[in-house]
Every structure is written in C-alpha cells, then in structure tokens.
Amino acid sequence: MNKKHFETIAIRDQWERSENKEHSVPLYLTSGFVFDDAEEMRASFAEEKQRDLYSRYSNPNTNEFISKMCKLEGAEAGFAFASGMAAVYSTFAALLSSGDHIVSARSVFGATHGLFTKYFPKWNIETSYFGVDDVETVESLIQPNTKFIYCETPTNPGVDVLDMEYLSKIAKKHNILFIVDNCFATPYLQNPIKFGADLVIHSATKLIDGQGRVLGGVTVGSEELIREVYLFSRLTGPSMSPFNAWILSKSLETLAVRADKQCDNALKMAQFLESHPKVKWVKYPFLKSHPQYEVAIKQMRLGGTIVCFEVEGGVEGGKTFFDNIKLCSLSANLGDSRTIVTHPASTTHAKLSDEDKEAVGIFPGTVRCSLGLEHIEDVIEDIEQALAKI
C-alpha cells in the first residue's frame, strides 16, 4: 500500500473493530486483562505471546495512540507516558548509567534543565551545553563517556531552530545517540527521524492535545532503544492512562487542520509585531529575519504556533502588557485552541539564574505567545491595545 498522507493516517489508522462494529475507537478503562488458562498466562508473561496484560505495561488505547504516533513520526516503536516530563525523564533514566555524560543545547524546557542541573549530578551524570550561536562547538564537547546529544527545536520559549541534520551527523560520527524533543513542532510540522534522530520525545500536552485538557508524553524510535525505555517504564510506572490516550488519539485526527490554522495565525501575529514600535524584537521561525530561517524552512513544514517577542520597558513594560491583556489567557500552557501569553522569566524559566536566562534569550520583557484558533484580527486587537498601554 502506498504511504498515505498525514491527515489520512491520523484519522484512518485504527485497530480492528470489535464485534460491536464501533466506528469510533472505544475507551478501555481496565487495569488488567484476563487469561483463558494457566498456559496462556505463563506464555503472556514470558512474552512468547504478544498481548495486553496490565495497563502499566500496555492497554488497547495507549497501543492505538502509540501506533499512530509511530506512523506519523516514521518510527518503529514507542511508549506513551503520563506527561512530557515523564517521557523525558524515563527515556534518559532508561538509557543512562552513572558516569555518563550528555551534550545538550543550552536552551531546553525549564524542567529538563532542572533534571540536568539538580538531579543527574546526584547520579554522577554531567551535562555540557552548546548555544544556538555556537553549534560548531558541539563536537569539542563530546567526551569518551558521552551518551547522547540532546536538543529541542524550535526551542522553548525562544523559538531558536537547531540544524538536526548537522547534529545527527556529529552524533553518528562519534557513535552516540541523537535525541530530539519535538514538542513545539509535533509530527505534522517536522519529523526528526528523517534528519537522523534516534529517539523523538513529545509532550503531547501541548499542540497534540491542542485543547488544554490532558497531560501526556510519548517517546518513539527504533525497536531496540524503545525496548530499553519500555523495560524501565514497566517497572517504574510512568505510563499514560487509557483515558488520556483515547483523548490524544482523537486529538491527532484534527492536528493537521488545527496546526495549519494556528501556524497561519502565528505568522500573521509575527508580521504584525515586527513593525510595532513597542516591540524590541520578534522571533518566529518562518520570518526571514529569524537567525536560523534557512534551517527552519529546510526542516519544518510551517513555522509553528509560538511567537516570541520582547516588549519595550523591561520588567515594568512586561507587567503593564500582561496586566492589560483582555482576550488572551495568561497561562503557562501552549499549543491550546485559546491564545496564551506567558512571561517565561517569572514562570516556566523562573528557576534559571539571570545569567542562564539571558544565555537562552529570556529577558525581563520577553513574551511567549502561543497562537490559538480564535479569529486573528481579534487576537491582534487584544495584543495591540495591551502594547499601547506601555
């Protein structure tokens, strides 16, 4: 069969119907599964027989969600988690040993940065960082004990773009893994495996759910690596709930239309902000002024749903802007159908030192705007009147 388009796979990839002939995938709220006899029970636990045993290991709904995510990312296998951070942590913990070393982009999600700085050193795992401006230094950071290169692209919140093809070549040359957090792009906008990634991690909480309802995470990649992640996770229990898997599988059915519209809204917002006198700078991967525009258009279908900008007037300017927002939500989430404005310096990245914040492009007046599905003219009007108050 020819490979179908993204939208078709996202909607039509579904397990075989039960004898009830349901059209839409049913929800399997069950913690366990029964066996016909002792032999079946033994063979199932010995993995001689592939089937669901217990929902910490697998469940029809998580299987369905994972299967779709694998097809959409071009991966062999995957495992679904209760949250994006459960996916990040479990993937790392499954693959790392005491004494290992990570080479990571400096600009990573606040909680991931917290793992690198607060917890991994306890287990003798150190991390070295490279910036978007000095990607050439990556190779010089690799040590004999380096296990993998890690990055997010586009980054949170600065929407910097990293060249995955380049990073994967360096990883291959040194026989180490290249792992990408693809949360900001989703499989619709970009497929890191095509550019050489070994594992792809998602927070499904964001644009994959897209309606701000559930948390979820997923890691996909080769059978061999996912097997390690699975074995660690079935012991430690970070698995996604069947209910969340059911919701997220439904969400994938509408991901393409939502992302098309939200990316279009984001581009329009970025263009509006670019010429605004109260805005110091604006970053959006598909604006020609973006420092990594060429890389962005090479690896992304559209520019994403997040625009990052800096208002005039520093802390005070930022405060005035946020206090005058009327329509958009002041919230820490992103990828929602509702447009959200966030102040990374005091929220998601508050734990970083001022120096670390600046190094990843977060200033006192930096605003992260996650474009939703409202009419763009209404959203621009809200942002415009709040900027006017500065």
Ligand SMILES: *Cc1c(COP(=O)(O)O)cnc(C)c1O
């Ligand atoms: C939100 C986010 C995470 C964590 O996801 P949760 O579902 O909130 O645990 C990880 N990486 C990135 C890039 C994120 O934006």
